[in-house]
Amino acid sequence: MTAALEGIRVLDLTRVLAGPYCSMILGDLGAEIIKVEAPGGSDETRTWGPPFKEGVSAYYLCANRNKKSLTLDLKSREGKEVLEKLVNESDVIINNFKTGTMDRLGIGYAHLKELNPRIVFCSITGFGETGPYKHLPGYDFIIQAMSGLMSITGDDQSGPQKLGVAITDILTGLYACIGIQTALLERERSGEGQKIDLSLYDSAVSSLINIGSNFLMTGKLPQRLGNHHANIVPYQTFRSRDGEMVIAVGNDRQFAQLCGILGQPLLAEDPLFSTNSKRVENRETLARILQERFLKENTAYWKTQCREKHIPFGPIQSLEDVYNDDHLKARDMFLNLEHPKAGNVEMIGSPLKLSRTPVDYKQHPPEAGEHTEEILTRLGYDKKTIHQWQKDHKV
Numbered sequence: 001m002t003a004a005l006e007g008i009r010v011l012d013l014t015r016v017l018a019g020p021y022c023s024m025i026l027g028d029l030g031a032e033i034i035k036v037e038a039p040g041g042s043d044e045t046r047t048w049g050p051p052f053k054e055g056v057s058a059y060y061l062c063a064n065r066n067k068k069s070l071t072l073d074l075k076s077r078e079g080k081e082v083l084e085k086l087v088n089e090s091d092v093i094i095n096n097f098k099t100g101t102m103d104r105l106g107i108g109y110a111h112l113k114e115l116n117p118r119i120v121f122c123s124i125t126g127f128g129e130t131g132p133y134k135h136l137p138g139y140d141f142i143i144q145a146m147s148g149l150m151s152i153t154g155d156d157q158s159g160p161q162k163l164g165v166a167i168t169d170i171l172t173g174l175y176a177c178i179g180i181q182t183a184l185l186e187r188e189r190s191g192e193g194q195k196i197d198l199s200l201y202d203s204a205v206s207s208l209i210n211i212g213s214n215f216l217m218t219g220k221l222p223q224r225l226g227n228h229h230a231n232i233v234p235y236q237t238f239r240s241r242d243g244e245m246v247i248a249v250g251n252d253r254q255f256a257q258l259c260g261i262l263g264q265p266l267l268a269e270d271p272l273f274s275t276n277s278k279r280v281e282n283r284e285t286l287a288r289i290l291q292e293r294f295l296k297e298n299t300a301y302w303k304t305q306c307r308e309k310h311i312p313f314g315p316i317q318s319l320e321d322v323y324n325d326d327h328l329k330a331r332d333m334f335l336n337l338e339h340p341k342a343g344n345v346e347m348i349g350s351p352l353k354l355s356r357t358p359v360d361y362k363q364h365p366p367e368a369g370e371h372t373e374e375i376l377t378r379l380g381y382d383k384k385t386i387h388q389w390q391k392d393h394k395v
Helices: 018-028 077-088 109-115 140-146 167-190 200-206 209-218 252-261 265-269 276-281 283-294 299-308 319-323 326-330 372-378 383-391
Strands: 009-013 032-037 068-071 092-095 120-125 195-199 235-239 244-248 313-315 334-339 343-348
Touching: 009 018, 009 077, 018 032, 018 092, 018 120, 018 167, 068 372, 077 109, 092 167, 109 120, 120 167, 140 167, 140 200, 167 195, 167 200, 195 200, 235 283, 244 299, 252 265, 252 276, 252 299, 276 283, 299 313, 372 383
Parallel strands: 009 032, 009 092, 032 068, 092 120, 120 195
Antiparallel strands: 235 244, 244 313, 334 343
């Protein structure tokens, strides 16, 4: 079976998360990914931990499957020569060096497109390649702070909070996938590649969606609402007798159904709560009424009641609950790969479910330089040269 992106070769010069996450998705879809690092390995996540398994970092494993590893000293004449040869026979090159670094190395877009006019060149930086912040380093936590995301996350008691994962890296990785595949599709018409300039900052600001739109319309700064919704009520967490859960009422009909299972049907007719706009205005009063009732039964009871009436409901699950969820097992969201050092490793699978060209997991996250000899041999270098370069730390 032919994979969706089979025949596409990607040179991945990125490290940490945004770029590796993007290239892993492309690899899951069948592209050949060549992960390029400095000799010895320069992806910092190889050393981030614990946890480690036989010296292999869990963080590194999460974003680097379905790749081959090549090590090159890009400051050396030999390293640049190898990269240029690879560019000649590749479709995409991704980097997340600071703005200007690729040009200083002599492998910027202007040079590489002369070698291969069809190359799609994707640059991922903290703040983009234009604007007054272009030379600043970008880290997810800093971007969450600057983008406004932290200002709307948490509540008055907690103060600004970051999300529990590096969400701006993940978003930028997804945007990179969209941009790269768009450029590849457009290339089929024009025959030419192009440059993609992506920043974590832009990606984070784009994720403000309705909260950003609310501010642009009114000029009013949003409150930190914790686990409440700015525009819909009740759409929040509640405590049950034995845990916590989320109720997400999206319309007045669902609210009436909720009032029914709570044994308070007249609440839906109360002029303070009969429409969503009124419920938003009186959110605190309504929340107190609902919370008092939810405490009388356990989570399983409310789960049954809500789902029977088609009221959106979800228990707040631990990662252990998630791992044991039969639905996720049925969706193949966990997988096992054999790693040469770590042995059997479990990973989170791809959410992409394609009917004819499903994702595949062919390659464990590689050790640094694991495929250097294979790739250089394919380019025509003899083993004597390769071994000398390895000795000299050129590759």
